[in-house]
Amino acid sequence: MGVVKGDQMILNIGPQHPSTHGVLRLEVMTDGEIVSEIRPHLGYLHRCFEKHSENVTYEQVIPFTDRCDYLAAMNSNFGYVVAMEELMEIKVPERVDYIRIIMGELNRIASHLLALGVYGLDIGAFTPFLYMLRDRERILDMFEYTCGARLLYNYMWVGGVSHDLPKDFEKICIGFLDYFEPQIEEYNNLLTYNKIFVERTADVGVIPADVAVSYGVTGPNLRGSGVKWDVRKDEPYSIYDRFEFDVPVGDGHFGTLGDCFDRYWVRMLEIKESVKILRQALKDIPGGDVHQMLPKKIRPPKGSVYRRTESPRGDLGYYIMSDGTPTPYRVKMRSPAFTALSVLDEVSRGWMISDVIAILGSLDIVLGEIDR
Amino acid sequence: MTSAEIKAAIDSQYPGTIVEREDLADHQVELKGDQWLDMATFLKNDPNLSFDQLECLTGVDTGEDGPLETRYNLHSMEHRHKIEVVISHDRENPKVASIEQLWRIGDWFERETYDMYGIVYEGHRDMRRILCPDDWEGWPLRKDYEGQESYHGIVVPKMKEEDGWE
Amino acid sequence: MTVDMLMDWFATIGDFPILSFLLAVVISGVPLFLVMALNAMVAVYVERKVSAFMMDRIGPMGQGPGLHAGKWGLLQTAADAVKLLVKEDTIPETSDKLLFKMAPFIIFIGAFLGLAAVPFSSVLQVADFNVGVFYIIAVGSIGVIGIVMAGWASNNKWSLYGAMRSAAQIISYEIPAGLSIIIPIMMAGTMNLQEMIHFQEGNVWGILPNWIIFNNPFTFIAFFIFFISAVAETNRTPFDIPEAESELVAGWMTEYSGFRWAVFFLSEYANMLVVSGLAVAGFLGGWQSPIPGMFDTGAWGLFWFMSKLIFLIFVMMWFRWTFPRLRVDQLMHVCWKVFIPIAMFNIFGVGIWKLIFG
Numbered sequence: 025m026g027v028v029k030g031d032q033m034i035l036n037i038g039p040q041h042p043s044t045h046g047v048l049r050l051e052v053m054t055d056g057e058i059v060s061e062i063r064p065h066l067g068y069l070h071r072c073f074e075k076h077s078e079n080v081t082y083e084q085v086i087p088f089t090d091r092c093d094y095l096a097a098m099n100s101n102f103g104y105v106v107a108m109e110e111l112m113e114i115k116v117p118e119r120v121d122y123i124r125i126i127m128g129e130l131n132r133i134a135s136h137l138l139a140l141g142v143y144g145l146d147i148g149a150f151t152p153f154l155y156m157l158r159d160r161e162r163i164l165d166m167f168e169y170t171c172g173a174r175l176l177y178n179y180m181w182v183g184g185v186s187h188d189l190p191k192d193f194e195k196i197c198i199g200f201l202d203y204f205e206p207q208i209e210e211y212n213n214l215l216t217y218n219k220i221f222v223e224r225t226a227d228v229g230v231i232p233a234d235v236a237v238s239y240g241v242t243g244p245n246l247r248g249s250g251v252k253w254d255v256r257k258d259e260p261y262s263i264y265d266r267f268e269f270d271v272p273v274g275d276g277h278f279g280t281l282g283d284c285f286d287r288y289w290v291r292m293l294e295i296k297e298s299v300k301i302l303r304q305a306l307k308d309i310p311g312g313d314v315h316q317m318l319p320k321k322i323r324p325p326k327g328s329v330y331r332r333t334e335s336p337r338g339d340l341g342y343y344i345m346s347d348g349t350p351t352p353y354r355v356k357m358r359s360p361a362f363t364a365l366s367v368l369d370e371v372s373r374g375w376m377i378s379d380v381i382a383i384l385g386s387l388d389i390v391l392g393e394i395d396r
Numbered sequence: 397m398t399s400a401e402i403k404a405a406i407d408s409q410y411p412g413t414i415v416e417r418e419d420l421a422d423h424q425v426e427l428k429g430d431q432w433l434d435m436a437t438f439l440k441n442d443p444n445l446s447f448d449q450l451e452c453l454t455g456v457d458t459g460e461d462g463p464l465e466t467r468y469n470l471h472s473m474e475h476r477h478k479i480e481v482v483i484s485h486d487r488e489n490p491k492v493a494s495i496e497q498l499w500r501i502g503d504w505f506e507r508e509t510y511d512m513y514g515i516v517y518e519g520h521r522d523m524r525r526i527l528c529p530d531d532w533e534g535w536p537l538r539k540d541y542e543g544q545e546s547y548h549g550i551v552v553p554k555m556k557e558e559d560g561w562e
Numbered sequence: 563m564t565v566d567m568l569m570d571w572f573a574t575i576g577d578f579p580i581l582s583f584l585l586a587v588v589i590s591g592v593p594l595f596l597v598m599a600l601n602a603m604v605a606v607y608v609e610r611k612v613s614a615f616m617m618d619r620i621g622p623m624g625q626g627p628g629l630h631a632g633k634w635g636l637l638q639t640a641a642d643a644v645k646l647l648v649k650e651d652t653i654p655e656t657s658d659k660l661l662f663k664m665a666p667f668i669i670f671i672g673a674f675l676g677l678a679a680v681p682f683s684s685v686l687q688v689a690d691f692n693v694g695v696f697y698i699i700a701v702g703s704i705g706v707i708g709i710v711m712a713g714w715a716s717n718n719k720w721s722l723y724g725a726m727r728s729a730a731q732i733i734s735y736e737i738p739a740g741l742s743i744i745i746p747i748m749m750a751g752t753m754n755l756q757e758m759i760h761f762q763e764g765n766v767w768g769i770l771p772n773w774i775i776f777n778n779p780f781t782f783i784a785f786f787i788f789f790i791s792a793v794a795e796t797n798r799t800p801f802d803i804p805e806a807e808s809e810l811v812a813g814w815m816t817e818y819s820g821f822r823w824a825v826f827f828l829s830e831y832a833n834m835l836v837v838s839g840l841a842v843a844g845f846l847g848g849w850q851s852p853i854p855g856m857f858d859t860g861a862w863g864l865f866w867f868m869s870k871l872i873f874l875i876f877v878m879m880w881f882r883w884t885f886p887r888l889r890v891d892q893l894m895h896v897c898w899k900v901f902i903p904i905a906m907f908n909i910f911g912v913g914i915w916k917l918i919f920g
Contacts, residue, residue, distance in 0.1 A: 041811065066526055072536065150617065151613075155618060223892055235500075238448070251473065327421060330452060341452050370500070377810075378803075
């Protein structure tokens with residue numbers, strides 16, 4: 025006779041569920057509350073991004089990239105244009121680089137704010153979410169002022185940006201940063217140092233560094249596991265090598281290295297670093313034109329490029345293949361949330377259903393980017 | 397290590413596996429597919445190479461009559477060098493060894509490429525479609541892909557060259 | 563007390579014991595139901611506004627006098643209630659229909675019965691039992707049967723999880739709550755709520771009112787254990803695990819809609835009222851004035867009782883919008899490994915204290 029085991033129950037979390045951050049279905053094998061296996065089912069949001077890209081021109085791909093990672097659309101644009109410029113071997117005017125970095129970092133703050141707020145919501149704390157959304161709103165207002173859109177910008181174009189910065193943008197942005205920096209401490213007091221929050225996140229869902237690398241987990245999730253890897257520092261693109269900033273890594277602040285709290289905490293610290301970059305960029309931004317003279321139909325030379333950039337969720341890579349025509353031969357997006365989600369099964373085994381929600385929230389996935 | 401040194405290291409360990417190709421850039425290398433699992437193990441575990449991160453796995457259809465390709469972007473966290481490995485597959489019967497157990501992210505990447513191109517990764521423990529529904533027909537990202545007429549009674553709209561969407 | 567008074571009054575008219583009992587019950591029960599409904603209406607509104615102010619929002623603004631121009635959204639709950647009443651009452655095809663329909667009312671009965679023994683003032687109390695405390699604790703447990711029924715009958719895994727968690731939680735937390743409420747019983751030497759409140763007259767050390775909470779250090783701790791356990795028993799954050807919406811969608815309420823769901827809501831707020839009422843009567847001097855000897859006649863009793871009650875309910879709301887949610891095992895850990903030992907020790911301490919100083 026073997027060990028008597030309780031019958032396993034299959035629980036479907038999603039596709040419609042408050043904490044799946046989109047349309048994701050998790051098939052969870054549970055024994056009571058304890059999870060023994062998770063099978064994620066993707067594709068509910070599949071919009072054939074890669075097939076679409078093969079049927080439109082290079083410029084027309086940019087709005088599609090917006091819709092992949094809709095919480096950090098600027099960074100999605102950024103990755104694509106950086107890859108395109110590497111493929112075409114062109115250099116953009118200096119002002120464009122600065123504007124792109126300002127927008128990218130602002131969007132990183134906005135995305136992290138939402139991630140942290142929603143994480144609080146997953147754990148059960150409502151109030152911090154509203155505080156963070158309030159400040160995110162001000163960033164979106166600045167985007168609206170710049171390019172007219174609040175969520176999907178289509179702002180960065182190959183060889184330039186769609187609009188120059190509006191009047192007094194620098195002043196508004198500095199004003200926002202002065203207001204925003206003290207707020208970080210308020211978030212910490214509201215949520216981070218809350219005993220219950222720490223109890224729920226510390227030691228939960230530990231991703232060891234080697235597992236994280238093997239699963240291709242990147243960005244704050246990888247840095248939460250203690251690996252100092254940031255594409256902005258280690259494979260600098262655009263002009264990130266000109267700025268002074270630290271790469272925060274997890275240090276097992278309240279528990280084990282690589283737990284949910286570390287991933288949360290790395291995001292919080294990254295917001296501070298983004299503020300640092302923004303202040304430097306706003307100080308040094310030169311004048312000039314923001315459009316590079318390019319033919320109406322871009323025809324990159326034959327060849328292929330794989331370029332990754334640091335989006336708020338991790339390494340956002342674009343594999344672009346050109347056959348010399350105005351339409352891409354192949355565009356592949358290596359999405360950071362896709363790889364982050366793949367580790368869920370491995371780290372969630374043996375934890376409770378509540379912890380699965382906590383782990384899923386700490387990975388900060390965006391389903392638009394996973395399903396493409 | 398530079399790309400040339402990495403290629404030399406592969407060549408010395410597995411002579412004659414590198415396929416010469418004109419159209420590939422310096423950082424790309426085409427390998428023969430029959431020993432791929434051994435070579436991948438070597439690439440990952442050799443202390444001088446130690447490619448511990450599979451950055452990206454891309455399927456490519458080279459054209460109506462050309463072969464299919466899988467492109468592996470490998471990166472080493474330790475040495476901070478990278479290489480892109482290209483493996484060609486026969487169009488009629490595309491298959492190659494799975495590296496899913498070496499780099500765990502290969503699991504989903506290979507499922508995605510299987511889903512889009514129908515390339516079978518032998519040895520993969522869970523070879524299912526990942527983004528398309530399980531009963532979808534055809535391999536959508538192949539250049540000769542013809543969409544289904546209808547799916548579970550839902551008519552799939554087709555694009556006409558002149559009129560746009562039907 | 564109301565029931566007894568009415569029956570005495572009926573007895574002066576004629577001798578119909580059964581009829582007069584029924585009449586007295588109905589006459590005092592209907593206002594009680596109104597209190598319950600009104601409480602839910604007000605509490606929902608207050609909860610919305612309190613949460614809004616805590617979250618840096620403005621909360622409901624539209625409904626109210628001069629619709630859509632109203633400043634305070636005073637009629638928001640009325641609009642909600644109307645919406646809930648006209649909503650379709652969905653019953654899942656595969657549910658156990660009889661249990662499914664019955665469950666809300668069993669929960670409701672549990673909450674409603676408890677309310678009958680709450681001493682709103684020295685005269686306003688529907689039934690003045692000699693075992694009032696025991697009665698409230700006892701009927702409070704009826705609700706959990708309704709919750710398990712709702713969870714089981716819904717034939718939904720989320721509901722089942724919610725019901726199981728809820729049953730485990732409520733039964734567990736009844737122990738520290740019960741062990742803590744023993745302390746006022748020991749101090750006052752009675753289970754009768756009115757007598758317990760009378761025991762708390764006067765003052766200690768000349769400044770503080772002679773409430774049981776201020777009587778000695780053990781009672782002070784006991785109050786907090788009781789109150790936190792009470793929050794857990796009413797399934798509110800940080801103990802809202804049974805209906806944790808980010809995990810279990812809505813727990814045992816997942817399949818309910820419309821009026822049946824409204825009954826759950828009504829019961830939840832009534833439960834808050836009952837447990838806060840018990841805490842106020844047992845530890846905070848009931849309807850006694852905080853300044854001994856002043857403002858303690860007539861309607862002041864009701865005023866003080868309601869003020870204390872509302873303050874405790876506000877604290878519960880404050881908890882809800884401040885704290886994250888615990889996990890099931892952490893919740894049980896707090897109950898079995900922290901609260902129960904302390905509560906046991908408290909009983910011992912109070913016994914010693916009474917022996918020495920009493």
